[in-house]
Amino acid sequence: MRPRELTVQGFRSYRGRTTFDLRGRRLVGIVGPIGAGKSTILDAVVFALYGKTPSFERDTRSLIHQLEDGCHVELLFEVDGQIWRAQRALRRKGQSQHRLERLAKDADDAEVLETVLQEKPVRQRVERLLGMTFDAFCRSVLLAQNRFAEFLKATPTDRNAVLKGVFGYERFDAALSAAKDRVRGAELELDELEREGSRLAEARARLDEARAEATATSARHASLDAARERLGGLTQARDSALRDAAQASARTAQLQAAATAMPTAERLEEVAEAAAAATEAVRIAQEDVTAADEARKVAEAELEAISERIGGHAAFQAFAALVEKLDHEARAVEQAARAVEVAAREAEAARAAADDLARAATKKREALDAATTALEAAESASTEAEAALHVTQHAEMAHELRRDLTAGEPCPVCDRVVERVPRAGAAPKVAAADRALAKARTVETKARNTKEQAAAGAATALEQSAAGSERAEALAIQLVAGQDAARDAEAALATTKSELVDRLGDGDPRALLDERQHELELAETAVRAASAAADAARTQLETCRVQADETGRGLATLANQLASAWGLLGQPRPVGTAAADVRSSYVEIGETLVERLTEAAEAGDRAAAEAHAATEAVAAELAAFDLPPDADVARVVADAAAAAAASAERVRTIEETLAAGADLEARLVVATGARNVARRLVADLQPSRFLAYLLEEERAALADLGSVHLEELTDGAYRFSDDDAFHVLDMNAGAADRTADSLSGGETFLASLALALALAEMVARGGGRLDSFLLDEGFGSLDAEHLDRAMDGIGRLVAGDVDRLVVVVSHVEQMRQLMEDLIVLDKDVRTGETRVLSGAGPA
Template identity: 45%
Template sequence: MRPLELTLRGFQSYASEQTFDFRDRRLLGVVGPIGSGKSSLLDGIAFALYGKTPRAGRGTRDLINQRTAAAHVELWFEVEGEYWRAVRALRRKGQSAHNLYRHAEADAESERHEEVTGERAMTARIEELLGLDFDAFNRSVFLAQNRFAEFLQATAAQRDAVLKGVFGFDRLDRMAEIAKARRDELRAELADLDRLRTEVESDRAVLADTAPALESAAARLAELDASSEQASGLEAAREAARGQVEQAERRLKELGDIAAQLPARDRSAELLDRATTGTDLLQEAEEALAAATGELDAARRDQTEAEKATGGSETIARATALIDRERELEKRAGTLGAHVADMTARAEATAIQHQDATARVAQLLAAEEAGRAALEEAVAAVEAAEATLHQARHDSMAVALRQELVAGDTCPVCAQSVATLPPGTSVPALDSAEKQAKGARTNRDRAQQAHTEAAAAAAAGNAEQEALQAAVDSAAQLGAAAGEDLAEARRAHAAAIEELGRLVPGDDPAGELQLRRKALAEAAGQVETATGRQAAARSGLEEVRDRQGLVTTELVQLATTVATLAGQLGGDLRPQAEAGELGESLGRLRKLWEEAHARTSGEHTAAQERAAGAETELSELLGKLGLEESMSLSDARQRAAAEHGKLAERVESLTTRVSRFEELESASADTVARLNTYATLAEDLLPSRFLKFILDEERRALAALGSEHFERMTRGRYRFTDDGEFVIADLAAAESERKAESLSGGETFLASLSLALALAEMVARTGGRLDAFFLDEGFGSLDPEHLDLAMEGIEALVGGNRLVAVVSHVPQLRERVEDLVELDTDPMTGDTVVVRA
């Protein structure tokens, strides 16, 4: 696997999109301060391939940059000359995307030869391409930060998994599977051969019995084929004759149907007779209608003259209405005259009542004025008596109070101290004052009552006077209106008499109108009588015409039937719908039927004789061939052919099975040899045998080559034991053995680096799949001397098309590596800033 290009967007510290091109680069240094995204670059490669990173695990959304909603990683890489593009995306919300494409060229626009979708399917295809799962990748190709010692400290099984993937030994597993499958197939083939051996013996016996039967069937088929032409001719002649018999029978049946459709003689004669007499009846009906129409015309002329002489029904109706109106107007005038006289009398009586009411009102007003004066005097007397009563009560209380006062006391009325007692006074009689006040109030109430009654009487009289005045005015208006109505009624009566005189002169207009009505009624009666006669004549004509129309329709139907039946009989009759021509055509039609029936009967008899002759000859031929009477030659040949085909197919099947068995039996020795070969391969390729031997050799070779690097980097102090278990041999302590866990951090880094360098060299020598090597940090634990030794070993890895990427923040790395990817950190956001890509 050789990386070509990496694109990161929204991944860890790479917020914006960054692309790193690894083409034509060998030794690459990734430098920058702590937190600048150096390890994230390598994490991007691991995530693109396996969907997880050494530090974060699988598909965690923590890999998404904190300021973005999604992370996108895309890696172009090459495997054995094929170009692949791995694309993975993480989203905070929604599903992730995982796609792997194989392109014709390292270009997204080039043709796609393969596409894998889905996280599991994509990761499985990556593991198949690289030959390494994620853990083996981290132990061999990708030495992540703080995890570079994983291969050194791994178990034997874990190391074997790495070596199998790196050197392609996983193909041995596939070889073992193929060997087992081939072995099982050959075993099944030999088992089938044993089973077939018994079956073939039976097949050979059946084949010996079946061959003679096949020869007999072929001979019988040839015999039937030889007689088939003669039999086919006889069968054809017989079937043709039978067809002619059936055709003649159908024709006879058709002639029977035609006979049933021939018009009956008596009904035809009756129809033709009705057609002949119908013309005379139609002429008589038409003449009767013409006479009735003449009578109606004369009656209408007489009616017109009568209308002119009498003025017509409208004039009579107008005059009659005028007579009625004249009588009504005369009656109305009399009624209105009486009403006017009554209204005049009422108006005069109302005027007298009004005069009397006016006199009474004057008297009532005078009485009201006198009552008002008396009331005023009574009110003044009440006021004077009340004043006298008040003073008498006041004087009486002062005298009573003085009798109880003592000089120096407080006055109960004014709340002042009494200095000197007031002089004593005499009090008039209080009872006398109260009696006078009471009498004055009684006189006032009487005066008030008298004044109220006088005022009410005056108001009533005044109202009566006003009502009578209104009645006088209304009577005058009604009298005037009644006079106008009377005059109008008299004018209308005179106008009606004048108009009636113009319409009906004479002294007795009512009698004259009676005569005119009688004359009009007589003329109308004559018209009605003539109209009835005309309607009866027209109805008679229509009835005759309807009957004649039915006759004509029947004649047309009869003519159509004659023409149709004649055509069915092979004749050509086209009669008109006339009685004479139809009578002649009916006779010719019956003659056509008789001729056709006789001819068809003869044809039927002759066809029956031909069919019987062909049947006799065919029976004789089939008898010679030994066939049953119910079986035709074609059926016999079909059965013989089926039997022959069945036997031939049986013989062919048996022959094929016997030949196949003979072929398998002749090749059985080769099959047994191949079975032994594949069985041996399947046994030898078991993981506990050949693969174990190869892996043991590779571990020893790896330990030996790693020891060379380890001993050189540690100035001859350390190497690995020769047993391939990667135990540390301390040369400074008489080659005492130490576990890897007992080494210091720097020593552990050098040991791991030595094994990684050795593994890379072995892969290069054998043409394995390892075309990339990634080392993340670890240099900080080395002193300058060991750092130089480590870099010399790393530089020795560079060769061919291999990419070696080293990540470190150690400044000395810049001096040893010319091709650098330089990163920095944005002080505001903390995102990665690519200084040099």
């Protein structure tokens, strides 16, 4: 397996999509600080091939980047000249995806030649391609970190699995499986040959019986074939007689059906009598209709005469209207008289009330005039009292001021010098003047209130007097109008009475009107009764006609039945629907049916006798061949011919079977020899025999060649034991035997590297399939000298095969200086993600 291109995304520390192109590269170093994702590249290669890694064989979802929901790994690789592409995708939730494709070439547009899907089928196909399981791959191609001693510590069985895959010895497993298949095939062939021998013995036993049967069936066929013509004539005569008998029977059945389909004589008479009765009922009903129509015409003529004499409904309506008008006008006259009487009384009362109101208004006016005079006197007295009070008040002030005046001094009021002090007089009576003014004002107020009340009473009396006068005048006008209306009503009443006398004559108008209306109603009632009688007669006529039609349809049905019977007799003819026609046709058909039934019975008897005689003759002829009387001769002859042919074919088949089995003994010898050879191959190809010998030789050769390389790497200090235990011999300790568990880290790495170099050299010599080595760390345990020797050994891995790829993972700086083709990685200190600084593709 030679990797060509690796692509990862979301895989461990590789969050983004990263592709490593490994085409044309031989020794590639993967360098970078711890945690930069160096070992992840090798894990991705193993995961793409086997779906797991040395560190995560079960919980593979832990390979997904912590910030992603899934990861994708794709590896393009070459095996035995074929290009393959392995694709695997994991999801934190949901199904994982696994796909393996064989491509026509290493190109983006390459055609897909083969596709394998799902985890288990992909893994199994990869194991067949590489010739090794996951564990064998990790012990040979991949020297994973901290797992260099896998091959050293492996059991002999696990080492054999690695060597089988490396040297292609798994082909022996395929050869063993093929040999086992050959054994099973040979045994199946022998079983079939034994069954064939049993069939041949059975065929020999059946041959004489088959020949005897063929002779008998052939003779029977010849005899039947010779008698076929004679039997044919007899059978034809029998069949003809049977057909005649069947036809006679069918004719009899047809005639009987015709007789059954005919109506009975009772039914015919019943329908005919009903038709005659219905016809008579129609005649009587028609006469009743004619009489009713005549009676209606007489009643209508009498009604018309009365209408012409006394008038019709229109005249009666006019008379009734005049009577109603007369009554209405009489009531109007009475109402008008009562209205005039009432209006006269109301007008008289209104005139008296108006006079009373006028007198009251005069008195109220006189009272108002007296109140006005009294108010004027009170106002004058009040004015005089105010003037007297004013004079008295000034006198009082002068009297008081005089006390403070001094001749020659300024006046305290006008500031003029007082020339002379006035003479003192009696003190003014201001209080008396004030009381006189209050009394005068009280009298004035009372007089004003009295005037206002008198004015209001006078105004009200005046308004009432005016209203009373207006009412009296209005009632007087109404009285005149009522008197005019009464005269008009009396005139209208007289006119209506005169008109009624002219139309109805003297007497009570309503009694005269009722008498004439009663006469008209009697005539109308007679007309309605006559019309109802005519309608009833006509309805009865229609009922009788319906019954007549129904009985006519009954006669028509009978006529149709008789016509059908004539058709069944082969003499189609029409039958009239009259009762006489139906009766005559019925009698004629009956006579014809009796005649035809007699003829059919006689013909049937003759045909039955002939058929019986022919049947007896055929039965006697068939009995000679042990056949039933109703056997089909042609079918019997054909069956005999088929039986003879089948017997002959059976003889031929048995003879051919015996001829074909003539070489059975020789084929048994050949098949037995092939089975024995296959069994010997199965025994020789058992893992405990030939393959064990080959693997033992390869282990010994690997130990010898590994010792050579280990001595070179350790300057002769160590070599492997001569057996296949791969123990390390410490030459500095007297060739002490040391197991792999007792070696230091550096010693373990050098021993593993020595075995890898030896294995690569053996593969190069023998044409094995170690096209790549993947080495992860281990160099840190070596000093500078041993590191140089290890690199020389790794260089020989590459030099031995021009297309072999060796990938070395290390963080040792000296390793970085010793290799030219480097993939340089770094770690993002913030996110922890891998950054590819250089070397993703060839330099």
